[in-house]
Amino acid sequence: MAQPLVVRFGTLHDQLGPPKRAGALAIADGVVAEVGERGLSAPSDALVLDAVCVVPGLINAHGHLEQDPTVEPMRWYATTTPTQRAIHAAGQARRALAAGVTTLRDLGAGNRIAIEVRDLIRQGRLPGPTVVPAGHVICMTGGHGAFVGREADGPDQIRSAVRKERRDGAEVIKFIATGGVLSPGAVPGAQELSEEELRAGVDEAHRHGLHAAAHAIGTEGIKAALRAGIDSVEHGQLIDEEGIELLLDRGAYLVPTLAAMRRITDAGAEAGLPDYVVRKASDIAKQAEDNLRRAYQAGVHIAAGSDAGTPFNPMDGFAYELELMHSMLGMSPQEVLRAATVTAADLLGVMRGTLAPGEVADLLVLDQDIDDGLQVLRDPRLVIKAGEIVHTRAS
């Protein structure tokens, strides 16, 4: 059992109400034991830590452990074996955790890789976040993501595909509702799975208690997915007013993955990405910022997810997504933190994201309050997962 901890904080963003000031948090047996005054009584063997600021461990609602952000995806899959990608994924999990991501939803990996990584982490054999894996994405034959997905056409095949992912250990089902940026030939704005197929898939997932997420960039595909009952729209760049209304009506979540697009447009063609990737990303980027900001202003549930693993978008760069939510969408640091903790936890259906007594002690010790700049999340001083210090900053 890990040593009991007492963290004396200047500010605690426990996500249970307004921030608490000048108190202490006691941790024992992996959970928050008590939150109270600085002088709260602690076991004599407790390690006492001082923190300017404490926040819950971050939840990245969208990543891909098996992908390598330094290699163009088509080339990555063409030049590596599943075993190599699995070993790579183990390293990515460690990186995410060290950067403060204590929970990660993996929205698409082949060969059960993210599922196996989840299991090894659960067994204590591998350091990493709590992983909520989707398994393969479910896409139409020849559609976006087909190189790593399970192709299915028509409601019956879609239902069968959902059942296979569930059998193989998926905790969430990911559907490809529209084209994407990274597959050659796919048109990001174009709808791929039909509304009828999406409805069958979402129904099948929900019947087994699994959440359903849709990769959806184009306007019509977003709305089809929402009418079909999807729980989260991933990306959502070309959403229109009707789509925003549907998000609000259904209480569904938007995961805007701002970093995915921004990293590609920042790097540009000089970085060695295929022309079609850079062109598709910059075409979308023009409208995306306005559309996503309108969705935020309309009050939709926004969960933070970076699409880590896509080009130049590293597992340990989640803070960049959070900074973009502030600078591009206009969310306050506390709203951003909420999107990366309690809101993301609600979307994932995990008991994480808040720090009440009795809850799992996933938290970060920071040298500065997030209200003074989200940059402090780039490199937390300590990462604590289930009451154990799993990462200490080098300097």
Ligand SMILES: [Zn+2]
């Ligand atoms: Zn993705």
